[in-house]
Amino acid sequence: MSYLKRREEIYKPLRAEGIFTWDWMYGEEYALASVYSISKEIKEELGYAAEQLGKLFADVVATIQKMDSQIFLEIGIPEEIIAAARIVTVPGIPTLIGRFDFAKTNKGWKMLEFNSDTPGGIVEAYYVNGRVCSYYGLQDPNCGMEAEISKAFQQIVERYATLGYDANKMVFSSLDWHSEDAGTTRYLLKCSQVNASFVPLQNLRLYKDKLCALIENQLLPIDILYRLHPLGVLSSEKDVDGFPTGAAVLKLVAEGKLAFVNPPSAIIAQTKALQALIWNLHELGEYFTQEQHEIIESYMIPTYFENPFLGKTPYVVKPILGREGGGIGLYTADGGVLTRDVCDDFSEQLVIYQQMVELENIKIETLQGMYEGYLLWGAFLLNGKASAINARVGGRITNDKSYFLPICIA
Amino acid sequence: MKVQYGKEFKSDEGSKTRKVVGLFMVAALAMSTGYYLIASPRQDDQDDNKDQSVHFGGGGGGYYNSSSSKTGEISEGVAPVRGGIGSSATGGAE
Numbered sequence: 001m002s003y004l005k006r007r008e009e010i011y012k013p014l015r016a017e018g019i020f021t022w023d024w025m026y027g028e029e030y031a032l033a034s035v036y037s038i039s040k041e042i043k044e045e046l047g048y049a050a051e052q053l054g055k056l057f058a059d060v061v062a063t064i065q066k067m068d069s070q071i072f073l074e075i076g077i078p079e080e081i082i083a084a085a086r087i088v089t090v091p092g093i094p095t096l097i098g099r100f101d102f103a104k105t106n107k108g109w110k111m112l113e114f115n116s117d118t119p120g121g122i123v124e125a126y127y128v129n130g131r132v133c134s135y136y137g138l139q140d141p142n143c144g145m146e147a148e149i150s151k152a153f154q155q156i157v158e159r160y161a162t163l164g165y166d167a168n169k170m171v172f173s174s175l176d177w178h179s180e181d182a183g184t185t186r187y188l189l190k191c192s193q194v195n196a197s198f199v200p201l202q203n204l205r206l207y208k209d210k211l212c213a214l215i216e217n218q219l220l221p222i223d224i225l226y227r228l229h230p231l232g233v234l235s236s237e238k239d240v241d242g243f244p245t246g247a248a249v250l251k252l253v254a255e256g257k258l259a260f261v262n263p264p265s266a267i268i269a270q271t272k273a274l275q276a277l278i279w280n281l282h283e284l285g286e287y288f289t290q291e292q293h294e295i296i297e298s299y300m301i302p303t304y305f306e307n308p309f310l311g312k313t314p315y316v317v318k319p320i321l322g323r324e325g326g327g328i329g330l331y332t333a334d335g336g337v338l339t340r341d342v343c344d345d346f347s348e349q350l351v352i353y354q355q356m357v358e359l360e361n362i363k364i365e366t367l368q369g370m371y372e373g374y375l376l377w378g379a380f381l382l383n384g385k386a387s388a389i390n391a392r393v394g395g396r397i398t399n400d401k402s403y404f405l406p407i408c409i410a
Numbered sequence: 411m412k413v414q415y416g417k418e419f420k421s422d423e424g425s426k427t428r429k430v431v432g433l434f435m436v437a438a439l440a441m442s443t444g445y446y447l448i449a450s451p452r453q454d455d456q457d458d459n460k461d462q463s464v465h466f467g468g469g470g471g472g473y474y475n476s477s478s479s480k481t482g483e484i485s486e487g488v489a490p491v492r493g494g495i496g497s498s499a500t501g502g503a504e
Contacts, residue, residue, distance in 0.1 A: 067437045120503025201496025228502045239494040305426035323504040
């Protein structure tokens with residue numbers, strides 16, 4: 001059967017269900033009908049690495065939360081977020097649902113970044129991957145993991161209630177016109193099995209000391225907000241007359257009048273400046289236990305605030321709160337541009353310099369024929385535990401145009 | 411937590427690295443020895459002079475009839491309803 005026919009047989013029913021509707025994005029194929037086979041060991045290795053790094057990040061985040069504002073500013077946390085980011089929601093976890101991105105290198109798995117604030121790829125990993133495997137009669141490495149989403153959300157709602165928050169009215173929110181964001185948010189709402197509803201971001205309103213959902217001309221106060229909306233973006237958003245609505249909402253969070261999922265501390269784990277801090281502490285032999293140093297040495301990449309690589313080895317420059325590959329540049333040892341994403345959104349941000357690692361190069365069938373690209377692995381961390389994994393294949397810089405590549409256990 | 415601040419940097423890191431790592435280590439050391447007063451987030455992060463509830467004139471999401479403390483219809487009234495969330499976003503998932 002042709003690739004086109006198989007692809008339609010897989011994705012047409014998914015589109016019709018309304019759960020995964022973005023198998024095409026920006027007019028191009030996004031979700032592949034090809035499947036990449038992995039061993040059980042790969043799944044276990046990624047899970048182990050994600051869980052260990054999760055604990056490590058949680059440790060550093062918890063320490064930073066207790067420090068004064070200067071360290072927050074130095075690692076690029078906008079001033080409007082700092083007080084909210086100090087809120088300790090669940091000790092020992094850096095976020096509720098996050099995704100570490102890994103490269104498989106000749107020196108083992110290396111973590112490139114931690115998407116702890118607003119990770120995507122959730123529907124693809126937890127739902128679509130299983131459907132593709134099922135179509136081919138293959139084993140889904142993420143089988144049964146949807147149930148973990150429900151547990152995680154219910155636990156964080158209970159946790160907020162235990163902490164004294166009102167936890168009666170929960171809303172899930174994202175841009176409703178963005179198919180991936182809205183689809184991911186609605187999927188999490190369905191999986192969470194909490195009593196909640198979807199409200200588009202543009203229908204959120206601030207009234208006095210409550211965030212409210214504007215529904216049929218009524219303002220309904222919100223206690224807990226799941227937001228697929230980056231804190232860095234929210235912090236700068238204003239009403240049409242210039243009133244800093246985003247900052248005011250974050251103030252409510254800081255005052256305990258509103259709870260966020262992911263928790264606001266996720267921004268500390270999200271900034272790539274944290275990788276530079278951790279790596280430098282590791283190099284100095286400071287702060288961490290021997291076991292933590294070994295985790296850093298095994299899975300992290302040399303990362304700095306200044307560029308020590310020029311003239312020595314190829315390197316990557318990343319804006320600390322960049323997203324979807326935006327603003328990332330890959331350079332040769334002598335500073336020549338290998339490839340660079342030109343994105344003005346992140347041009348004002350502090351950057352970090354990271355030693356470049358080669359991603360696996362694979363060939364895979366697509367609608368355009370055989371495609372040769374670079375493979376990037378994602379390992380979800382859910383409520384502090386290793387969870388689903390996913391794969392994307394694209395250019396040297398993985399971005400929102402990279403393919404979603406279903407995976408199976410060999 | 412193992413803290414023994416004072417070692418020299420191995421390589422020629424510049425001021426940013428020294429500043430961030432230095433800040434972290436000094437604070438971590440102080441915390442580990444119990445001589446660290448955690449700044450109150452309210453005092454430290456929120457400028458008391460910034461009244462974020464100040465009502466600017468002009469646009470906004472409308473006005474809310476404050477006769478009910480929880481819900482009510484939007485109409486001419488006393489307290490502004492603020493919007494603007496999601497106005498600058500082009501997508502959040504990454």
